Amino acid sequence: MLRNLFAKPRLRGGVHAEERKSATENSPVITHFPLPKKLYIPLQQHVGKPAEPMIKVGDTVLKGQLLAYSQGMISAPVHAPSSGLIIDVNDYPAPHPSALPIRTIVLETDGKDEWINIVQVDDPFALAPEEISFRVGAAGIVGLGGATFPTAVKLNMGRENQVQTLIINGAECEPYLTCDDRLMQERAAAIIDGVRIMLHGMGTASAVVAVEDNKSHAYSAMYTAALPYPQIEVIQIPTRYPMGWDRQLIRYVTGKEIPVGARSSELGVTIHNVGTAYAVHKAIRYGQPLVNRIVTVSGGAVALPMNVEVPLGTLINELFSFCNVNADKTARIIMGGPMMGDPLPHSALPVVKGTSGVLALTKDELRDKQEQPCIRCASCITVCPAGLRPLDMANNIRINQLDTAVDLGLKDCISCGCCSYICPSNIPLVQYFKYASGEVMARQQAQHKSEQTKKLMDARNARLDKIARLQAEEERERLAAKAERERRLAAEAVEAEQEVS
Amino acid sequence: MIIYAKATTKLRSGAHIGTKTSVSSIMGKVMLAIAPATVFGLYCFGWSAIFLFIVTLVSALFFEACCLKLAGRPVKATLFDGSALLTAWLLAMTLPPFAPWWVGVVGSGFAIILGKQVYGGLGQNLFNPAMLARVALLISFPIELTTWANVSPLFFPHSPDIMESWRITFSGIVPDGMTGATTLGYIKTEFSQNRLLPDILKDYSAISNFFGWTRGSLGETSTLLLAGGGVWLMQQKIITWHIPVSLLATVFLLSSSFHLADSSHYVSPFLHLNSQAR
Numbered sequence: 001m002l003r004n005l006f007a008k009p010r011l012r013g014g015v016h017a018e019e020r021k022s023a024t025e026n027s028p029v030i031t032h033f034p035l036p037k038k039l040y041i042p043l044q045q046h047v048g049k050p051a052e053p054m055i056k057v058g059d060t061v062l063k064g065q066l067l068a069y070s071q072g073m074i075s076a077p078v079h080a081p082s083s084g085l086i087i088d089v090n091d092y093p094a095p096h097p098s099a100l101p102i103r104t105i106v107l108e109t110d111g112k113d114e115w116i117n118i119v120q121v122d123d124p125f126a127l128a129p130e131e132i133s134f135r136v137g138a139a140g141i142v143g144l145g146g147a148t149f150p151t152a153v154k155l156n157m158g159r160e161n162q163v164q165t166l167i168i169n170g171a172e173c174e175p176y177l178t179c180d181d182r183l184m185q186e187r188a189a190a191i192i193d194g195v196r197i198m199l200h201g202m203g204t205a206s207a208v209v210a211v212e213d214n215k216s217h218a219y220s221a222m223y224t225a226a227l228p229y230p231q232i233e234v235i236q237i238p239t240r241y242p243m244g245w246d247r248q249l250i251r252y253v254t255g256k257e258i259p260v261g262a263r264s265s266e267l268g269v270t271i272h273n274v275g276t277a278y279a280v281h282k283a284i285r286y287g288q289p290l291v292n293r294i295v296t297v298s299g300g301a302v303a304l305p306m307n308v309e310v311p312l313g314t315l316i317n318e319l320f321s322f323c324n325v326n327a328d329k330t331a332r333i334i335m336g337g338p339m340m341g342d343p344l345p346h347s348a349l350p351v352v353k354g355t356s357g358v359l360a361l362t363k364d365e366l367r368d369k370q371e372q373p374c375i376r377c378a379s380c381i382t383v384c385p386a387g388l389r390p391l392d393m394a395n396n397i398r399i400n401q402l403d404t405a406v407d408l409g410l411k412d413c414i415s416c417g418c419c420s421y422i423c424p425s426n427i428p429l430v431q432y433f434k435y436a437s438g439e440v441m442a443r444q445q446a447q448h449k450s451e452q453t454k455k456l457m458d459a460r461n462a463r464l465d466k467i468a469r470l471q472a473e474e475e476r477e478r479l480a481a482k483a484e485r486e487r488r489l490a491a492e493a494v495e496a497e498q499e500v501s
Numbered sequence: 502m503i504i505y506a507k508a509t510t511k512l513r514s515g516a517h518i519g520t521k522t523s524v525s526s527i528m529g530k531v532m533l534a535i536a537p538a539t540v541f542g543l544y545c546f547g548w549s550a551i552f553l554f555i556v557t558l559v560s561a562l563f564f565e566a567c568c569l570k571l572a573g574r575p576v577k578a579t580l581f582d583g584s585a586l587l588t589a590w591l592l593a594m595t596l597p598p599f600a601p602w603w604v605g606v607v608g609s610g611f612a613i614i615l616g617k618q619v620y621g622g623l624g625q626n627l628f629n630p631a632m633l634a635r636v637a638l639l640i641s642f643p644i645e646l647t648t649w650a651n652v653s654p655l656f657f658p659h660s661p662d663i664m665e666s667w668r669i670t671f672s673g674i675v676p677d678g679m680t681g682a683t684t685l686g687y688i689k690t691e692f693s694q695n696r697l698l699p700d701i702l703k704d705y706s707a708i709s710n711f712f713g714w715t716r717g718s719l720g721e722t723s724t725l726l727l728a729g730g731g732v733w734l735m736q737q738k739i740i741t742w743h744i745p746v747s748l749l750a751t752v753f754l755l756s757s758s759f760h761l762a763d764s765s766h767y768v769s770p771f772l773h774l775n776s777q778a779r
Contacts, residue, residue: 017516017518018518175518317502317504325504327505330505330506330507331506332506333504333506334517337515338516338518339515339516339518340516343512343513343514344506345505346504346505346506363507366517366518367516367517367518367519368512369523372523373624375584375624415514415515416515417515417516420514420516420519421515421518421519424520424523424524425524426519428514430514430515430516431512431514434514
């Protein structure tokens with residue numbers, strides 16, 4: 001009892017945001033979404049280097065065919081979400097707040113949705129662990145909770161660090177989103193199979209599946225599915241945003257705090273999302289690469305909110321017309337959840353691997369009020385899960401003292417949005433932090449560049465000095481040789497004279 | 502069909518949703534928390550207290566409006582955010598109920614202009630403006646600030662009527678026999694008469710101090726109502742327990758140590774916790 005009293009709290013900060021999940025949590029995932037005529041497949045749907053296209057305009061491709069291969073250590077390949085004709089490889093707007101163009105493959109579907117020849121594996125546990133992560137990497141699987149970090153890289157790190165605990169993240173703490181909830185309710189056995197394959201791939205003994213206690217149906221489905229496998233434990237965790245943040249979840253489940261700058265695998269823990277586990281199951285058992293995903297379409301402007309399984313590259317337009325979104329009522333379009341999601345300027349942007357949800361929010365749902373002065377109520381400090389002082393950081397950023405903000409822990413901010421959510425003065429704190437992080441990075445790059453330039457300049461000066469020195473030496477030698485020659489000539493002349501005389 | 506986002510601000514990052522809590526709602530809750538003690542105080546000390554209270558609040562709004570105008574800030578949008586009103590309210594609660602009207606005006610002016618606006622307005626103040634003004638008033642006008650009215654509730658036979666109260670507040674004519682000392686003040690003066698504590702405290706009633714039926718500042722007499730407001734603010738998560746508990750614990754520990762050392766000269770810690778600051 002006393003020890004419990006003085007133990008470090010397992011939950012730090014966080015908020016109880018209004019959940020607004022009821023619109024979509026009780027109806028099954030729609031799987032008969034009409035195949036779009038065109039799919040826009042960005043080459044960068046993950047953290048790391050963009051994939052490099054290996055098809056050309058005019059090629060016909062089959063569903064699941066590799067379109068672009070992964071480049072470098074941290075990258076992921078991209079596959080055809082349906083069969084059809086490649087009609088363009090060019091720059092198209094990205095699903096990002098700026099909607100700036102990025103390299104995208106445009107696929108005109110032929111309506112047949114015909115799979116490429118895929119290899120099924122009857123016993124994945126007969127495969128070597130390295131083979132599992134190789135196949136997961138080749139299937140283009142990335143973290144589907146939204147972080148989109150290549151899963152194969154994480155599996156490899158887990159194996160190399162001999163991780164003891166695999167945590168499967170079923171928290172889904174963002175309001176509105178229910179895609180993981182539905183996936184767990186409907187496809188629990190497949191997820192558990194994916195978890196077993198991941199355990200095999202990492203050589204890890206046991207896994208903990210953590211589900212927030214507001215999803216009792218998902219919990220019981222997962223619990224039942226995991227019963228035959230004693231190495232997989234399914235637990236309920238408190239509902240409190242940001243419970244799904246990896247470090248928060250790891251601290252809650254294992255009691256371990258990941259130090260700043262360290263990776264969780266170094267402490268013997270790896271964390272994957274339930275959606276990722278499902279994708280691993282599909283890739284290893286059925287040889288199907290990641291070509292579609294479940295997206296929650298919700299928000300006040302959506303007449304038919306639902307979870308729908310769509311091919312990657314589907315334009316949000318088509319999702320919105322399928323779900324009857326009212327254009328006039330749509331005040332903001334958000335990709336992801338309302339706490340951390342990115343606002344999109346318009347809907348002509350594709351669904352990508354990390355798109356857990358697309359929200360069309362009305363003005364009433366949004367907080368769209370004028371910023372007021374900070375009254376130092378310190379709510380932001382109370383709710384910060386990273387243990388930072390958001391108001392101090394924002395005040396320093398306001399007067400451009402970015403170094404002080406970095407000293408206060410700017411780089412540990414995870415942009416979870418708790419501070420902005422709770423602030424009674426509507427101060428967009430996260431926006432300050434994102435701006436400052438970008439600015440700090442730009443400054444570091446500029447400094448790095450000037451250091452490089454200085455190094456090059458120094459090298460050039462040294463080179464010129466050396467050339468000048470060598471030239472001077474040569475000149476000296478030449479002069480010395482000339483003098484020597486003249487002296488010899490003179491001596492010879494004297495000798496000749498003496499001989500003559 | 503392409504749908505465009507229409508929201509008015511150019512917010513590029515989360516959280517896109519928020520709580521309903523605003524600066525005004527926090528100010529409102531604090532006012533609600535201190536309202537019972539204030540209403541009780543206004544009842545106990547009658548019309549003069551009500552006049553002083555109104556004068557202090559209205560003048561604070563006047564000074565706030567002038568400052569906002571001078572600073573080029575939106576007057577209408579900011580004036581009623583509740584902060585100026587709350588400052589004046591807190592100040593009024595600490596004033597003697599029979600203090601003349603200009604004490605409230607000078608206090609409000611000091612609090613709003615020198616306590617708050619010269620620092621840059623809401624949220625930028627170094628000290629609590631109301632308490633800063635309270636200190637300034639006490640130093641400047643010690644007599645007015647230490648004249649304590651007897652409990653003379655509204656509509657009681659011997660209480661001053663509305664005209665008498667008007668003269669108390671606006672002409673500074675306080676009738677004889679209407680004032681006296683607070684508990685702590687009384688103890689202090691009686692010590693100079695070489696009396697000892699048990700003798701002095703013969704007439705002291707912990708109960709009437711607890712409920713607030715005693716001399717003191719306009720809204721500070723009732724331990725019960727103030728503590729209740731504080732607990733409610735904690736329950737509403739407007740404040741945390743840390744500051745009030747450390748302050749009260751400090752008072753308790755210090756007064757305990759003195760009381761234990763010499764109980765004939767130093768009153769018990771419970772009397773300290775149960776009475777006003779003077």
